[in-house]
Amino acid sequence: MQTTNQLFMEHIVIIGNGISGVTAARHIRKNSDKRITIISAESKYFFSRTALMYIYMGHMKFEHTQPYENWFWKKNRIELKQGFVTKIDTSNKSLLFSDDTTLIYDKLIIATGSKPNKFGWPGQDLEGVMGMYHKQDLENLEKFAPDNNVCKRAVIVGGGLIGIELAEMLRSRDIPVTFLVRESSFWNGVLPAQESEMINQHIKEHHIDLRLSTNLKEIKSDENGKVTSVIIEETGEEIACDVVGLTAGVTPNIDFLKESKIETKRGVLVNRFLETNVKDVYAIGDCAKQHEAIGQRRNIEAVWYTGRMMGETVAQTITGNKRAYNPGHWFNSAKFFDIEYQTYGWVFSERNKKENEAYFQWKHTTKNICITISYDKNSHQFLGINTFGIRMRHEVFDKWLTENQSLEYVIEYLADANFDPEFYSLYEADIVAKINKEKGTDIKSKKKSWKRIFKIA
Amino acid sequence: MKTIKYTGLAIFLIGLTIFTASIFLGSFGMSQKELDTYIAEKNYKSEIIKQELSKAIVDKELNIFEFSSVVRDAFKTSNNYYDKLIAKYNAEKNWKKKGEQYKYKIFGKPHTLSYEIAKKSGKGIIKENSGLLWFLTFGLGIIGALLFILPNVILLGKPGIKNDHIYQNSATNRGLIAWLVLVYLVLFYLVLYFMPDYVVNWTYILDPISKTLNGGPASQWFVYGFLYCTIMLVMGVRMYIKYRHNKYQIVRTTSVLFFQIVFAFLIPEIMTSLNMPGYDFKNAFPLDYDFFFEWNLKSLTESGAIGIFILVWGTLLTLVIVPIMVYFFGKRWYCSWVCGCGGLAETLGDPYRQHSNKSLNAWKLERWLIHAVLVFSLVMTIVTLYCYFSGTSSFIGIKSQWIKDTYSFLIGAWFAGVIGTGFYPIFGNRVWCRFGCPLAAYLGLVQRFKSRFRITTNGGQCISCGNCSTYCEQGIDVRAYAQKGENIVRSSCVGCGICSAVCPRGVLKLENGPEAGRINPTEILLGNDVDLMQLVNKK
Numbered sequence: 001m002q003t004t005n006q007l008f009m010e011h012i013v014i015i016g017n018g019i020s021g022v023t024a025a026r027h028i029r030k031n032s033d034k035r036i037t038i039i040s041a042e043s044k045y046f047f048s049r050t051a052l053m054y055i056y057m058g059h060m061k062f063e064h065t066q067p068y069e070n071w072f073w074k075k076n077r078i079e080l081k082q083g084f085v086t087k088i089d090t091s092n093k094s095l096l097f098s099d100d101t102t103l104i105y106d107k108l109i110i111a112t113g114s115k116p117n118k119f120g121w122p123g124q125d126l127e128g129v130m131g132m133y134h135k136q137d138l139e140n141l142e143k144f145a146p147d148n149n150v151c152k153r154a155v156i157v158g159g160g161l162i163g164i165e166l167a168e169m170l171r172s173r174d175i176p177v178t179f180l181v182r183e184s185s186f187w188n189g190v191l192p193a194q195e196s197e198m199i200n201q202h203i204k205e206h207h208i209d210l211r212l213s214t215n216l217k218e219i220k221s222d223e224n225g226k227v228t229s230v231i232i233e234e235t236g237e238e239i240a241c242d243v244v245g246l247t248a249g250v251t252p253n254i255d256f257l258k259e260s261k262i263e264t265k266r267g268v269l270v271n272r273f274l275e276t277n278v279k280d281v282y283a284i285g286d287c288a289k290q291h292e293a294i295g296q297r298r299n300i301e302a303v304w305y306t307g308r309m310m311g312e313t314v315a316q317t318i319t320g321n322k323r324a325y326n327p328g329h330w331f332n333s334a335k336f337f338d339i340e341y342q343t344y345g346w347v348f349s350e351r352n353k354k355e356n357e358a359y360f361q362w363k364h365t366t367k368n369i370c371i372t373i374s375y376d377k378n379s380h381q382f383l384g385i386n387t388f389g390i391r392m393r394h395e396v397f398d399k400w401l402t403e404n405q406s407l408e409y410v411i412e413y414l415a416d417a418n419f420d421p422e423f424y425s426l427y428e429a430d431i432v433a434k435i436n437k438e439k440g441t442d443i444k445s446k447k448k449s450w451k452r453i454f455k456i457a
Numbered sequence: 458m459k460t461i462k463y464t465g466l467a468i469f470l471i472g473l474t475i476f477t478a479s480i481f482l483g484s485f486g487m488s489q490k491e492l493d494t495y496i497a498e499k500n501y502k503s504e505i506i507k508q509e510l511s512k513a514i515v516d517k518e519l520n521i522f523e524f525s526s527v528v529r530d531a532f533k534t535s536n537n538y539y540d541k542l543i544a545k546y547n548a549e550k551n552w553k554k555k556g557e558q559y560k561y562k563i564f565g566k567p568h569t570l571s572y573e574i575a576k577k578s579g580k581g582i583i584k585e586n587s588g589l590l591w592f593l594t595f596g597l598g599i600i601g602a603l604l605f606i607l608p609n610v611i612l613l614g615k616p617g618i619k620n621d622h623i624y625q626n627s628a629t630n631r632g633l634i635a636w637l638v639l640v641y642l643v644l645f646y647l648v649l650y651f652m653p654d655y656v657v658n659w660t661y662i663l664d665p666i667s668k669t670l671n672g673g674p675a676s677q678w679f680v681y682g683f684l685y686c687t688i689m690l691v692m693g694v695r696m697y698i699k700y701r702h703n704k705y706q707i708v709r710t711t712s713v714l715f716f717q718i719v720f721a722f723l724i725p726e727i728m729t730s731l732n733m734p735g736y737d738f739k740n741a742f743p744l745d746y747d748f749f750f751e752w753n754l755k756s757l758t759e760s761g762a763i764g765i766f767i768l769v770w771g772t773l774l775t776l777v778i779v780p781i782m783v784y785f786f787g788k789r790w791y792c793s794w795v796c797g798c799g800g801l802a803e804t805l806g807d808p809y810r811q812h813s814n815k816s817l818n819a820w821k822l823e824r825w826l827i828h829a830v831l832v833f834s835l836v837m838t839i840v841t842l843y844c845y846f847s848g849t850s851s852f853i854g855i856k857s858q859w860i861k862d863t864y865s866f867l868i869g870a871w872f873a874g875v876i877g878t879g880f881y882p883i884f885g886n887r888v889w890c891r892f893g894c895p896l897a898a899y900l901g902l903v904q905r906f907k908s909r910f911r912i913t914t915n916g917g918q919c920i921s922c923g924n925c926s927t928y929c930e931q932g933i934d935v936r937a938y939a940q941k942g943e944n945i946v947r948s949s950c951v952g953c954g955i956c957s958a959v960c961p962r963g964v965l966k967l968e969n970g971p972e973a974g975r976i977n978p979t980e981i982l983l984g985n986d987v988d989l990m991q992l993v994n995k996k
Contacts, residue, residue, distance in 0.1 A: 051922035058622040064923045172621045304920050333918050335961040338617030391963030394916025419966050423704035454974050
């Protein structure tokens with residue numbers, strides 16, 4: 001229901017109901033009475049994209065991936081509009097939809113996220129070829145790979161986070177999977193070799209035909225345009241399959257902006273205030289591209305957490321507290337089958353790390369548990385940590401990064417950062433022993449202290 | 458491996474079928490001499506019951522249902538006869554004669570009276586072959602279930618969270634199998650609570666074990682206790698396999714098994730064999746709602762030193778030990794480490810934990826219901842104690858007997874048993890603990906307002922996937938807190954630790970820490986930008 005008041009109120013329109021758009025809407029509502037409309041062509045209600053895999057695997061139903069009950073939106077006066085925006089007329093502040101209806105905005109937030117990369121492979125649009133990003137991709141997968149009778153084999157192209165998740169999904173239904181990875185080791189553009197190799201092994205333990213340094217040449221089909229096989233670039237080998245998953249990264253989903261006055265490159269160009277070149281138009285989340293990268297971040301950050309931060313930030317600006325996007329210390333997480341991964345600060349792979357960056361690494365002799373700490377060779381300043389199979393406290397590392405603590409300090413107080421469930425084995429002693437041996441230091445592990453931990457909060 | 462698994466399932470179902478069918482076997486009847494002895498033992502003065510029972514069961518070979526029916530009729534006929542006489546003398550105002558009739562009346566629930574006589578009247582294969590029958594029921598059930606469960610060590614793959622296909626399987630996704638299990642469980646509880654005579658054959662199967670433990674024959678409650686322990690043990694094995702990567706779950710499962718088998722089952726049985734009142738030392742009032750009932754107080758005060766010790770222990774447990782432990786560890790120390798109801802929920806109920814309702818409305822209902830039951834149990838106890846000490850039969854207009862019977866029936870039998878466990882497959886495994894248990898309500902109040910326990914949210918790492926909320930057996934929308942960076946401090950949390958286990962990003966940790974900073978109702982660290990955080994938190 002629209003009250004007269006609302007008609008005179010500033011109308012904030014958000015295109016995209018992912019984490020960025022919804023976070024922006026929630027915070028605008030928190031701070032103001034403005035009229036808010038969220039537009040989505042994908043689904044009426046917000047759901048967690050990262051949880052789509054669990055629906056296919058049977059851990060959850062779609063409704064469980066929706067963080068808010070359906071009454072939430074009406075109660076908070078956030079209007080939900082289902083539709084596909086085809087054009088934006090910024091001079092009249094008007095949106096045109098695919099059904100030829102229009103909508104007028106006062107301020108516009110573009111939060112349309114990403115779409116899977118396609119690199120012009122022959123056959124990339126055939127039936128049975130899909131990404132794993134949208135809700136519709138999941139429906140497609142359910143159609144083409146309901147079980148291992150319909151889908152005798154699936155080929156996944158692209159070794160990143162979505163690729164390995166798709167592999168895990170398919171394996172949950174015992175579908176044979178061939179996993180084509182361009183790099184010589186899984187995700188080794190991001191992960192140090194120790195960790196990348198551990199994940200390689202883990203992938204194989206899950207009975208996946210992992211092909212490293214392997215590229216896709218083309219996808220072949222039957223007379224009905226349905227996938228039948230793929231051809232490998234390097235060897236010319238043909239692999240019969242019923243599904244091809246394209247998971248070679250994502251790219252901003254901004255095709256509908258081409259004819260508008262909004263400046264775009266690979267993404268919608270924004271300044272630190274997340275403003276585009278057109279007044280009253282903002283872009284946040286995966287689809288936004290910073291003119292200049294912030295710190296060591298990429299210009300386009302297609303990560304859940306950064307989308308959420310941008311949503312919070314733009315909401316402040318729109319409700320009168322103009323804020324720059326200031327994302328603080330980098331953090332991220334993922335799960336590779338059974339191995340959890342968290343990272344705080346910057347750890348670059350051997351391929352990408354700078355001259356001054358060095359590693360201290362520790363790996364459990366039998367279990368899939370390891371850490372890599374990156375530090376400055378000269379000053380020993382702690383730069384970041386990758387942790388596999390051990391959970392670590394975000395706040396503690398955030399504090400250490402802000403305080404520019406040293407490698408030795410981090411090792412000494414590592415127990416404060418442990419976030420594993422109670423009764424889990426602790427590895428601080430092992431880790432300290434290793435660094436003492438390697439570097440000839442005499443570090444003694446400090447016991448976990450609530451006092452230190454809670455000074456932080 | 459799959460063959461072993463399904464062979465196991467078949468064996469289990471055979472065991473279950475024989476167990477269920479065993480009700481129908483054997484015959485029931487007494488010789489005149491046996492009946493006379495029984496009536497003398499029971500001190501029934503009614504002539505009518507003698508005649509009626511003689512007619513009904515002497516030298517007969519009835520099945521249990523016929524037997525139950527004729528026996529209940531006999532008691533009814535006898536009681537009706539004297540009721541009529543009472544009415545007659547009442548009308549005639551012949552008070553003396555009227556008063557004389559009461560001694561002939563036989564009190565007790567019809568099925569209970571019938572159960573007692575049935576227990577002494579059974580003949581046939583079950584009574585004579587209890588060992589064999591034990592093997593064909595419990596034995597096959599245990600072997601079959603273990604064969605079904607053990608291959609999971611390999612079938613589930615490498616250690617880790619394995620929730621594949623839970624929502625694609627009829628048994629765990631409210632399908633036909635789930636409903637069949639519900640019907641079976643509900644019927645089981647109805648019969649156990651309200652028609653124990655129908656399952657008297659089950660008691661014969663366990664008579665030898667009961668005699669070894671406590672010196673006497675098995676009652677229906679012994680059957681229930683034994684079955685309870687067996688199911689928890691077998692399903693505990695399932696927990697050990699499913700969560701073998703998670704030490705918290707392993708330790709916690711061991712703890713509930715220990716407390717159920719040793720404290721709830723063995724110790725009371727052994728105490729009984731030593732002529733002491735059988736007592737479960739961990740069963741705290743008001744979950745143990747009849748602790749302050751007259752009969753219990755009487756029995757305890759008449760049992761010498763051990764009785765007085767139990768009385769003092771039971772009171773201290775509720776008033777001192779429970780709240781202090783909740784302060785240090787949260788209510789989990791009781792609800793998911795010690796409690797028998799919790800123990801069953803965490804073993805047999807684990808496959809159904811995802812069915813708890815996470816809606817805001819369910820939370821509202823929960824708060825009304827559970828606190829209402831707490832008040833109900835307290836009012837009942839106050840009335841009972843007042844009447845006990847004052848010798849009256851009612852207090853503030855409430856009849857002691859009425860309120861006790863009502864509570865036992867509505868809460869003790871229906872809520873805790875029939876609904877609490879029977880509805881596992883559809884409404885989840887903690888229906889009783891969440892909506893009904895008065896002890897949980899009490900622990901919850903302590904946990905919410907004075908405790909060091911919380912589930913810490915790990916900064917901004919939550920991706921709102923929803924695994925935590927889905928698998929919370931208490932219906933807490935864990936994600937609602939985690940995605941805002943808030944710690945979870947909720948009275949209903951039983952600290953099972955599954956939210957933390959299923960989280961794919963290492964966001965949740967159950968821990969006991971200082972009270973300061975335990976509740977952080979502020980948006981923290983999401984933006985990770987100190988200035989923005991301050992701004993967001995400014996109201």
